Amino acid sequence: MTRTPRHQIESIVSLHAEVRTRAPLVQCITNAVVTNFTANVLLALGAAPAMVDIPREAGVFAGIASGVLVNLGTPNADQREAMREAASAATHAGTPWVLDPVAIGALPVRTALAAELKTAPPTIVRGNASEIIAFDGAGAGGRGVDATDVVEDAASAARRIALATGGVVAVSGPVDLVTDGIDESRLGNGDALLTRVTGGGCALGAVMAAFAGVTADRFAATVAAITVYNVAAELAAERAGGPGTFASLFLDALAGVDAETLRARAVVR
Amino acid sequence: MTRTPRHQIESIVSLHAEVRTRAPLVQCITNAVVTNFTANVLLALGAAPAMVDIPREAGVFAGIASGVLVNLGTPNADQREAMREAASAATHAGTPWVLDPVAIGALPVRTALAAELKTAPPTIVRGNASEIIAFDGAGAGGRGVDATDVVEDAASAARRIALATGGVVAVSGPVDLVTDGIDESRLGNGDALLTRVTGGGCALGAVMAAFAGVTADRFAATVAAITVYNVAAELAAERAGGPGTFASLFLDALAGVDAETLRARAVVR
Amino acid sequence: MTRTPRHQIESIVSLHAEVRTRAPLVQCITNAVVTNFTANVLLALGAAPAMVDIPREAGVFAGIASGVLVNLGTPNADQREAMREAASAATHAGTPWVLDPVAIGALPVRTALAAELKTAPPTIVRGNASEIIAFDGAGAGGRGVDATDVVEDAASAARRIALATGGVVAVSGPVDLVTDGIDESRLGNGDALLTRVTGGGCALGAVMAAFAGVTADRFAATVAAITVYNVAAELAAERAGGPGTFASLFLDALAGVDAETLRARAVVR
Numbered sequence: 001m002t003r004t005p006r007h008q009i010e011s012i013v014s015l016h017a018e019v020r021t022r023a024p025l026v027q028c029i030t031n032a033v034v035t036n037f038t039a040n041v042l043l044a045l046g047a048a049p050a051m052v053d054i055p056r057e058a059g060v061f062a063g064i065a066s067g068v069l070v071n072l073g074t075p076n077a078d079q080r081e082a083m084r085e086a087a088s089a090a091t092h093a094g095t096p097w098v099l100d101p102v103a104i105g106a107l108p109v110r111t112a113l114a115a116e117l118k119t120a121p122p123t124i125v126r127g128n129a130s131e132i133i134a135f136d137g138a139g140a141g142g143r144g145v146d147a148t149d150v151v152e153d154a155a156s157a158a159r160r161i162a163l164a165t166g167g168v169v170a171v172s173g174p175v176d177l178v179t180d181g182i183d184e185s186r187l188g189n190g191d192a193l194l195t196r197v198t199g200g201g202c203a204l205g206a207v208m209a210a211f212a213g214v215t216a217d218r219f220a221a222t223v224a225a226i227t228v229y230n231v232a233a234e235l236a237a238e239r240a241g242g243p244g245t246f247a248s249l250f251l252d253a254l255a256g257v258d259a260e261t262l263r264a265r266a267v268v269r
Numbered sequence: 270m271t272r273t274p275r276h277q278i279e280s281i282v283s284l285h286a287e288v289r290t291r292a293p294l295v296q297c298i299t300n301a302v303v304t305n306f307t308a309n310v311l312l313a314l315g316a317a318p319a320m321v322d323i324p325r326e327a328g329v330f331a332g333i334a335s336g337v338l339v340n341l342g343t344p345n346a347d348q349r350e351a352m353r354e355a356a357s358a359a360t361h362a363g364t365p366w367v368l369d370p371v372a373i374g375a376l377p378v379r380t381a382l383a384a385e386l387k388t389a390p391p392t393i394v395r396g397n398a399s400e401i402i403a404f405d406g407a408g409a410g411g412r413g414v415d416a417t418d419v420v421e422d423a424a425s426a427a428r429r430i431a432l433a434t435g436g437v438v439a440v441s442g443p444v445d446l447v448t449d450g451i452d453e454s455r456l457g458n459g460d461a462l463l464t465r466v467t468g469g470g471c472a473l474g475a476v477m478a479a480f481a482g483v484t485a486d487r488f489a490a491t492v493a494a495i496t497v498y499n500v501a502a503e504l505a506a507e508r509a510g511g512p513g514t515f516a517s518l519f520l521d522a523l524a525g526v527d528a529e530t531l532r533a534r535a536v537v538r
Numbered sequence: 539m540t541r542t543p544r545h546q547i548e549s550i551v552s553l554h555a556e557v558r559t560r561a562p563l564v565q566c567i568t569n570a571v572v573t574n575f576t577a578n579v580l581l582a583l584g585a586a587p588a589m590v591d592i593p594r595e596a597g598v599f600a601g602i603a604s605g606v607l608v609n610l611g612t613p614n615a616d617q618r619e620a621m622r623e624a625a626s627a628a629t630h631a632g633t634p635w636v637l638d639p640v641a642i643g644a645l646p647v648r649t650a651l652a653a654e655l656k657t658a659p660p661t662i663v664r665g666n667a668s669e670i671i672a673f674d675g676a677g678a679g680g681r682g683v684d685a686t687d688v689v690e691d692a693a694s695a696a697r698r699i700a701l702a703t704g705g706v707v708a709v710s711g712p713v714d715l716v717t718d719g720i721d722e723s724r725l726g727n728g729d730a731l732l733t734r735v736t737g738g739g740c741a742l743g744a745v746m747a748a749f750a751g752v753t754a755d756r757f758a759a760t761v762a763a764i765t766v767y768n769v770a771a772e773l774a775a776e777r778a779g780g781p782g783t784f785a786s787l788f789l790d791a792l793a794g795v796d797a798e799t800l801r802a803r804a805v806v807r
C-alpha cells in the first residue's frame with residue numbers, strides 16, 4: 001500500500017474523528033502503576049475504558065470490547081491468567097489487541113509470558129527499543145522500563161516481529177517507528193516530558209487499542225494513535241511548569257485537540 | 270419522615286460540618302484504577318482513608334472503621350475474600366457499608382459476588398442505572414462502567430433493592446435519585462466532566478461511607494454526600510480547561526467548599 | 539561523626555546533584571494506592587522507578603536496583619512473598635532498602651510480616667510516630683495511616699530500632715527525626731498539605747531509597763531525601779489552591795528545585 005505523508009495525515013484526522021464518535025470500549029489488563037492514568041487518557045480521548053483483569057471475566061469481556069490492551073508491567077498470577085484468557089478470546093473474536101512487553105528480557109516471569117502471548121498473536125506490539133529487541137529474542141533486556149537501546153537499533157527486530165505475528169510493531173523513542181514488516185512510518189511528534197510521567201508509554205498502548213477498535217487498517221490505527229497522543233503532549237508541554245502540571249494539561253489537550261491542530265502539527269514520514 | 274428541600278439542605282450543611290470535625294475513618298476495598306483518586310477525595314473532604322483490603326485484616330479493620338466501601342471494579346481473589354470479611358464484620362459491628370456493584374450483569378464473577386453481598390445486607394447501594402437494574406436481578410448489565418439505561422428506568426429497581434436490604438439506594442446520572450423505598454430525593458447538582466475522570470462515580474461511594482459514618486440517618490448521609498460532591502464538581506468545572514485540570518481543581522474545591530456555597534447551589538427535590 | 543547543620547546542608551545539595559546525575563534505579567514494592575504518585579515522584583526527582591513486585595522477579599531485580607522500597611500498605615499474598623525475596627536479595631547484594639511499616643500494630647498480617655522483615659534487616663525504616671513505636675514492639679498501632687502519637691514520643695523507639703538493625707530510622711511529623719542510634723537530626727521543612735495527598739509519606743520512602751542508592755552514608759541520604767522532598771512541598775504550597783493543585787505543583791517543584799533554593803530553605807538541626 002502506498003502511504004504518502006499527506007494520505008497518512010488525513011487518515012489520522014479521520015480516525016481521530018471516528019474514535020470520538022464511536023467511543024470504542026477498551027479493555028485494559030495493565031500494571032498497577034498506570035491504571036488510573038491509562039483510564040483517564042482513554043476518557044480524555046473520547047474512548048471508554050474498562051479494566052477487566054481477573055480470570056473468568058477477562059475472556060468474556062474481550063469478546064465484547066472494541067480493543068484490548070495487555071501490558072506486562074506488574075503481572076501477578078491472577079493477571080497472567082487473565083491475560084492468557086483475553087489474548088485468546090480476542091484472537092478468536094477478531095478483536096484487535098495490543099501487547100506491551102514492559103521490561104522483558106531481564107525479568108523471567110514476564111519474559112516467559114511474553115513468549116507465550118507472542119503466539120496468540122498480538123495485533124500490535126508496542127515497546128521501547130530494548131523491549132522490542134528482547135521480544136525478538138535477541139537482547140538481554142533493559143533496566144526496568146528504561147530503554148538502553150535506540151529506536152533504529154530495534155528496526156530490524158521490529159520488522160521480524162511484524163512478519164512473524166502478521167501484525168504491526170511500534171517502537172517508541174524521540175522518533176517513533178511503525179512497521180508491519182513492509183510499510184514503515186517514522187513519526188516525529190512528542191515531548192520529553194512524556195518520559196517524566198509514569199505511564200506515558202503504557203497509556204499509549206491503550207490509545208492504540210482504541211484506534212484499532214475503529215478500523216481494520218491497524219497500521220493506520222497505530223500511526224494515528226501515536227500522532228494524536230504526541231501532538232497532545234506538545235500542546236501540554238508548551239504550558240506546563242513541570243511534569244506534574246504537564247500530566248493534567250496533557251489530559252486537557254487530548255480532550256481538546258482538533259483536526260486543524262493535527263494537520264498543522266503532524267510529522268509523518 | 271417529611272423531608273422538605275429546605276430541611277434537606279440544612280441537613281447537608283450540618284453533616285458536612287460533622288465530617289470535617291470528626292474525620293471519619295473510611296475503609297475502602299476498591300478497584301485498582303481508582304484507589305489513588307478515592308483516597309485523595311476522602312482526604313480533601315476531611316475524612317481519613319484506609320485501603321485495608323487483604324484477607325485476615327479487612328474484617329478486623331471493618332470493626333474499627335467509621336464506614337466501609339466495597340467496590341467491585343477489579344475484584345481479584347484476595348479482594349473478594351476481603352470484601353466478604355469486611356461486609357460481614359461491618360454488619361455485625363453496625364458499621365455502615367456501601368456497595369458499588371461496578372459493571373455487574375455481563376461479568377460472571379462479580380455478579381455472583383454481588384448477589385452474595387446483597388444478603389449481608391449493604392447499608393447503601395450506589396450505581397448507575399444499568400448496575401442498579403442488574404443488581405435487582407432484572408437486567409443484562411451495561412458495557413463495563415457505562416450506563417446504557419437512564420436513571421428513571423432504574424427507579425423501581427432501586428426501590429425494590431432498598432426495601433429488600435432495609436437500606437438506601439442511590440442511582441447516578443444527570444439527576445441523581447436517592448431512595449429508601451419510601452422517601453425519595455432527586456438531586457440536580459454535578460457536571461459532565463465528572464464522567465470524564467475515572468473514579469468520578471467510584472469515589473462518591475467512599476464519600477457516602479464517610480457521611481454515613483457520622484449519622485444514623487443514612488438517607489440524609491447519602492443525599493449530603495452526593496450534593497457536597499457534585500457542588501464541588503460544579504465549582505471545579507467553572508475553572509477547568511479539560512478533564513485533567515478538572516480533577517485537580519475538584520480536589521481543591523472539595524477541600525474548600527463552605528456552607529454558604531452549599532446553601533446557594535444545592536438542588537434538592 | 540560530627541554533623542554540623544552547615545555540613546549537612548552541603549551534603550544535601552551534593553547528594554541531590556548525585557541523584558540527578560546518576561538517576562538511581564529504585565525498585566518499589568508498594569501499596570496499590572500510591573504506586574502512581576510514587577513513580578511520578580521518583581521521575582520528577584530524576585530517579586528511575588521500577589515497580590517489580592511479583593515473586594520470582596522481585597529478588598532478581600533487587601540485585602540490579604540501586605535501592606529498594608518495601609511498603610506494607612496493601613500487602614496481598616503475592617506482594618508479601620515478593621517483599622521477602624527483595625529484602626533478602628537486597629541484603630545479600632548490599633543494596634540499600636527502605637522499610638515503611640504502614641499501619642502496623644492493629645493489623646495482624648502486616649505486623650507479623652514487619653517483624654519478619656526486621657531481621658533482614660532494613661537499611662532505613664521510615665514511619666510516623668505510631669508506626670515506629672509499634673515496630674519497636676511497644677505500641678498498639680494507630681488508626682490506619684494516621685499517627686496518634688507525636689514524633690518525640692517515638693524518639694527512644696527509633697533509637698532502639700536503629701541500634702537493633704544497624705541502620706537509620708526516620709520518624710515523620712511536623713519536625714522529622716532521623717537517628718542511627720547515636721547521631722540525630724531534626725528537620726524542619728515541609729507543609730501540612732503533604733498530609734492531604736495520599737502517598738505524601740509513602741513516596742518519601744522511595745525518595746530515601748533513591749538517595750541511599752548514591753551514597754554509603756545512609757544517615758546523610760535520609761536527611762537529604764527528607765529535606766529535598768519537604769522543600770519542594772513548601773514551594774508547591776505557596777502556589778497551590780488546595781490539595782489537588784498542590785500534588786501537581788509538588789511534582790513540578792521536585793523536578794525544578796535547585797541548590798540555591800535548598801541552601802536558602804533547609805532547616806536542619
